Amino acid sequence: MANALGLEVKKVTDYTAEEVETTRNWINSEEYKEKNFARQALVINPAHACQPLGAQLAAHGFEGTLPFVHGSQGCASYYRSTLNRHFREPAPAVSDAMTEDGAVFGGQNNLHEGLENAIALYKPKMVAVFTSCMPEVIGDDLTAFIKNARQKGFVPKELPVPYANTPSFNGSHIHGYDAMLLSILQSLTEDKKLEGRCTGKLNLIPGCDFNTGNYREYKRILEEFGIPCTMLADISDTFDSPCDGTYHTYLGGTKLEDAADSINGKATITLGPYATPKTFAWIKDTYSGKQVSMPLPMGIEKTDAFIMKIAELFGKEVPASLKNERGRAVDAMTDSHQYMHGRKFAVYGDPDYLMGYVSFLLEMGAVPQHILCSKGTKKIEKELQGLLDGSPYGAGCKIYMNKDLWHLRSLVMTEPVDAIIGDTHGKFAARDAGIPLFRFGFPIMDRVNKHRYPLVGYQGVINMVTEICNKFIDIKDETCEDRYFEMMR
DSSP, X not given: OBOTTSOBOOOOOOOOHHHHHHHHHHTTSHHHHHHHHHOOSOOOSOSOOOHHHHHHHHHHTBTTEEEEEESOHHHXXXXXXXXXXXXXXXXXXXXXXXXXXXXXXXXXXXXXXXXXXXXXXXXXXXXXXXXXXHHHHHTOOHHHHHHHHHHTTSSOTTSOOOEEOOOTTSSOHHHHXXXXXXXXXXXXXXXXXXXXXXXXXXXXXXXSOOOHHHHHHHHHHHHHHTOOEEETTOOTTTTSOOOOSSOOSSXXXXXXXXXHHGGGOSEEEEESTTTOHHHHHHHHHHOSSEEEEEOOOOSHHHHHHHHHHHHHHHTOOOOHHHHHHHHHHHHHHHHHGGGTTTOEEEEESOHHHHHHXXXXXXXXXXXXXXXXXXXXXXHHHHHHHHHHHTSGGGTTOEEEETOOHHHHHHHHHHSOOSEEEEOGGGHHHHXXXXXXXXXXXXOOOSSSSGGGSOOSHHHHHHHHHHHHHHHHHHHXXXXXXXXXXXXXX
16 A cells, blocks of 8 residues: 555554454453553553642632742643633633753743743732642752742732642642642731631631532531631632623632631631641641531531531531521432432542542442542541441442552443442543443533532532432433333332
């Protein structure tokens, strides 16, 4: 076979239908699963993002803050585009565009010029600087670089410029979120602690959560209590803004003066403790008032604990409205438990969300058969195992630490389940297994408005029950014989 120039072209290998079918069957086998789980030097479809992406999320949670990537433009585009696709909202951020020169000579000149231009063009109230791989590999010293930028006049003296080292080659987005949030709070609260002062507010740290509906639900619950709150950091308006025909570079976010005064708060609660361990450790040593670390309030038991802790910290009775909400959530579970009871699930995601999924499923009498954490620790595994051991529906369920979604595919093909819970990346395994994927978590790029309805609190229970049970009913209607196609389900 020759091309237009008369040169011989090597033909692409053709595979017979039999060879394709043989390979397809083999990758669904126990033999292949054993080989798949034996691999060590390769990750396929990880269930996590990188540190700088989480850092950018934290930066967006504060008023007038410009996320600033010390690194290449391509890296910044990845963080922004992933947030764009999940929220379907702009994620404004800048980069100092490091290239090969920066890799050889260091990125200080890029950083200084980038800061000067960004401040002049976008007039932020705060610039949050975080790194990508290149400056981390070559060892750029952000402390010295930013100090020099102030001395040379590239950064106004009064402008806060918190910064965090967030190498993409280790950790995940939750670690980057923690590092950036810690730096922001350290910067804003410096010299702001006043003896005898108490704001009377609750400082609420929602963790590395990409669900704007959750933030709104926390606020609503606290409004029911009549408790003032400072959310650290609040993305509810940043990534769920009204369409009014005008582009707003900085919309929403925690006010900087409120964040600065949070050090004098009455109490601080961090939700999703695996997302903010460094931040919370520093807060315990630094902040006034009481400090409490709690799991995400997903499911009835964990929501009860959150509600009761708020009541305890502020000496208030639980409002009748919240008691009624709890009753409605329990009623919704009772009305629909038969559609989930005994169903097997594979779940994956961030540690704090995994705790929530497992708790909720066990309460519904469902079986979290395969629990996969892409970036996990012995502590996380122990806590998950404790949840399983506390329920008869946890018997026989298995936890897989530091595995990816190609491992998950082997699991659902060789040890079938009824559904998968996780983000968009699980759709390939779900399609191959012929089971539904319930899209909770981050990122969700192939459905709309998922980030707008809460998964936390009693309303979150109702939302998850409704979505999961109705899908199983849909499947029944779509696949049953005509004689079983009934009005009532």
